[in-house]
Structures are given as structure tokens and as C-alpha cells.
Amino acid sequence: xxxxxRIYEGKAKILYEGPDPGTVIQYFKDDATAFDAVKKATIAxxxxxxxxISAHLMAYLEGAGIPTHFLRSINMxxxxxxxxxxxxxxxxxxxxAAGSLCKRLGLKEGxxxxxxLLEYYFKNDALHDPLVGEDHIFCFGWADQYEMExxxxxxxxxxxxxxxxxAGSGLRLIDMKMEFGRIWGENGELYIVLADEISPDTxxxxxxxxxxxxxxxxxxxxxxxxxxxxxxxAHRLGLVPEGGIIEGGSINEQLAAGLGVIEAxxxxxxxxxxxxxxxxxxxx
Ligand code: AIR
Ligand code: ASP
Numbered sequence: 001x002x003x004x005x006r007i008y009e010g011k012a013k014i015l016y017e018g019p020d021p022g023t024v025i026q027y028f029k030d031d032a033t034a035f036d037a038v039k040k041a042t043i044a045x046x047x048x049x050x051x052x053i054s055a056h057l058m059a060y061l062e063g064a065g066i067p068t069h070f071l072r073s074i075n076m077x078x079x080x081x082x083x084x085x086x087x088x089x090x091x092x093x094x095x096x097a098a099g100s101l102c103k104r105l106g107l108k109e110g111x112x113x114x115x116x117l118l119e120y121y122f123k124n125d126a127l128h129d130p131l132v133g134e135d136h137i138f139c140f141g142w143a144d145q146y147e148m149e150x151x152x153x154x155x156x157x158x159x160x161x162x163x164x165x166x167a168g169s170g171l172r173l174i175d176m177k178m179e180f181g182r183i184w185g186e187n188g189e190l191y192i193v194l195a196d197e198i199s200p201d202t203x204x205x206x207x208x209x210x211x212x213x214x215x216x217x218x219x220x221x222x223x224x225x226x227x228x229x230x231x232x233x234a235h236r237l238g239l240v241p242e243g244g245i246i247e248g249g250s251i252n253e254q255l256a257a258g259l260g261v262i263e264a265x266x267x268x269x270x271x272x273x274x275x276x277x278x279x280x281x282x283x284x
Contacts, residue, residue, distance in 0.1 A: 011037055012050070012201060022183075024083045025074065026197070028054075034220040036128055041219065045246030048076045048256055049230040050199040052239050055079050055262040057162065057198045062264040064161050066154055068194040069181055072263040076256045084181020084195050088142050090121040090129060091151055093159040094175035098204050099217075101175075104131075110211070116159055118152065123179070150192035151180045158194065166205065169236040171214070174204035189273035200230050207232070 005017040007024065011033045016025040028047035033040050051073065058070035069081040094117045097107040101117070120137060121129045137143050143151065155178050166173045181195035196202070200215040207214060214229035231244030245256045 012047075013197070018080055018083070022083050023071065024081050025078050026051075026081050027078050028197075032201075032216070032219050032226060034216065036125055039220070043219070043226050044249050045227045045251050046230065048245065048251060049227065049234050049240075050197060050201055051077055051079055052259060052262075053230070053234055053237065054197040054199045056237060056239055057165075058194070059262050059264045060165060061158060061161060061194065061198075064157070066157055066161070066194065067191065068264070069183075069196075070264050073261050076251075076259065079262075081195070082181075082183055082193065084183055084193060086123070086195065087147065087151065087180045087182060087192075088123040089132075089137055089148075089151070089180070090123050091155045091178045091180070092119045092121060092175060093117070093155055093178070094119070095159070095163060096172070096174045096204075098174050100131075116156075118155060121177075147180075147182070147190075147192055151178075154178075154180070154192070154194055158198075162198070162203075165237075167208065169238075170208045171233065171236055172206045172208045174206055176203035178202075185273065191273060200233050205233055 004025070007015040007017055012029055012031055014027040014029065016027065018024045028051040030042050030044055030047045031040065032043050032046060055070065055073040058068045062068050062070060069084050071080040071082060073079045094101055094113060097111040097113060098109050101107060102109050120132050120134065122132045122136070122142065123129060134148065137148060138145065158178060159173070159176065162176070163173045176198065178194060179196035180192055183191045183193060185191060203215060204213070204217060205215045206212065213223055214233050216226070218224050218229045219226045227246050231240060231246060234240040235242055235244060240259070241255070245252050
């Protein structure tokens with residue numbers, strides 16, 4: 001393979017320079033981390049499953065007119081995405097109480113929320129991604145009012161769409177984390193797109209009938225084999241055969257390689273420029 005320039009290595013992914021300007025290759029590693037990488041493991045097949053699931057969900061959202069960074073899958077571990085400047089704000093939407101919300105407010109896990117709840121976190125590992133309010137975001141300039149409007153609007157739509165898609169597949173979307181990126185157009189106009197990944201690493205997903213946890217909480221709290229949960233999600237979404245593509249800790253390469261290429265068909269047609277804020281210097 002030709003030498004590629006590595007742009008960045010994170011906990012679960014590596015980013016390489018893409019074939020065209022403005023593109024990046026996202027490589028999904030088999031590494032799992034939790035609690036800010038205090039807990040770590042390498043789990044065969046996790047990268048393949050997350051690449052597959054995320055490509056499917058991003059393409060699905062694109063199809064619904066929601067702007068994402070996703071362009072197409074390349075192979076079982078890689079996908080081509082647009083190059084973005086990451087907004088250092090994570091948006092979490094919760095439908096059911098779980099995780100840090102239960103800890104913070106003393107709620108019982110599994111309690112349906114009166115309505116979906118949207119939260120912001122400052123994306124900063126050293127600070128353990130603290131919960132912040134909108135005014136922190138404006139005060140410290142992590143994003144402006146127009147960007148936040150776009151991010152929030154997209155986040156609600158994503159939660160709506162994915163809750164529906166999952167419900168139709170016997171799955172329950174408990175909560176999810178979204179990241180966003182900035183893209184500058186030819187005339188210096190700014191677009192906000194959904195970025196990073198959407199997978200059982202970034203969502204809590206329960207079996208709708210049994211309540212079985214099928215997401216990264218399996219790894220965080222030693223609830224069972226992680227890949228087994230991820231395979232169930234992929235199977236329910238119609239992406240892999242019933243038995244999955246990982247057997248006894250190793251990938252069935254032939255099955256995995258045979259999975260079709262996922263492509264975003266509507267990419268680029270529906271980006272919406274964020275208007276230039278009055279009196280603010282424009283970045284182009
Ligand atoms: N999340 C937040 N930071 C990293 C991730 N993956 C996701 C979790 C969960 C949701 O955001 O996977 O789906 C809320 O997490 P928490 O820990 O705040 O309850
Ligand atoms: N992704 C974060 C970490 O690696 C937090 C988590 O998912 O628990 O620590």
C-alpha cells in the first residue's frame with residue numbers, strides 16, 4: 001500500500017490524509033478504552049463492526065438530508081470522510097436515564113425521561129469532558145451562536161431518526177454522543193456537519209424486548225463480550241449475517257470482505273451555510 005500521511009491517532013481511530021483535498025480516511029482500530037483510557041483492551045473485530053455500523057448510520061442520516069462528514073466506506077476498517085475542523089463541544093442526547101446522568105442526579109437507570117434531554121460537554125480528555133452550559137461555550141469561544149443553532153438542530157433530528165430506525169429493528173436508543181465539524185466553502189462560508197462516528201461506542205443501545213445492553217457499557221462494566229453485543233446491533237440493522245462476522249475472537253475475513261460498500265448518495269447537496277456573525281472577523 002502506498003505510504004499515507006497520518007494526521008492524528010485517537011483512542012479508537014486513526015486519521016490519514018485522503019486521496020483528494022478536503023478528504024480524510026478514518027481507520028477504525030480494535031482498541032477499546034473507557035473512563036478516559038484508564039481501562040484499555042484490544043478486541044478483535046470491534047473496528048470492523050464500528051466502521052460498518054457508523055457508515056450505515058451516517059449514510060442513512062445523509063439520506064434524510066442531515067449533513068454529515070461521511071462520503072463512503074473504503075474497506076472493512078476504513079471510510080472516506082470530509083476533512084473538518086472539530087468543534088470542541090460534544091452534544092449528548094438522552095431518551096432514558098443512564099450513565100453519568102444517573103450519577104449526577106440520582107436517577108434510577110432505565111427511567112424514561114419526560115422528554116429527550118440535550119446536554120453539552122467540553123471535549124477535553126485532560127478535564128474528563130466536563131458538562132458545560134451554553135454560556136460557557138460562548139464565553140470561551142468554543143462555538144458561536146450560529147454554529148450552536150445548527151449543531152443543536154442537527155442533534156435533535158439525528159436522535160429522532162435513529163430512535164425510529166432502532167425501534168424498527170428491536171433496539172432502544174438510550175442516549176448518544178455527537179461531535180460536529182466545520183467545513184469552509186469556496187466563498188468562505190461555514191458549514192456545520194455531523195462528524196466522528198455513530199456506533200455502540202458512542203451510543204447506549206439496549207435490546208427493546210429484553211433490555212440487554214448491547215453497547216460499550218459491556219466493556220466499561222464487564223457485562224459480557226463486547227463484540228457479541230456489537231454484532232447483535234449490526235445484525236438487527238441488517239448489516240451482517242445472524243452469527244456475525246467474528247467467531248471465537250477472530251474475524252471471518254471472507255465474510256467481512258464480502259460486505260458491500262456503503263456510500264452517501266446525497267452528500268454535498270444540502271449543506272447550509274452559517275451566516276457571518278455581525279462584526280466578527282471571518283475565518284476563510
Ligand atoms: N459518550 C460520551 N463520551 C464518550 C461517549 N462515548 C457517550 C456514551 C453514552 C452517552 O455519550 O457512550 O452513550 C452519555 O454518556 P455518559 O457517560 O455521560 O452517561
Ligand atoms: N471514550 C472515553 C474513554 O475512552 C469515555 C468512555 O467511553 O467511557 O475513556
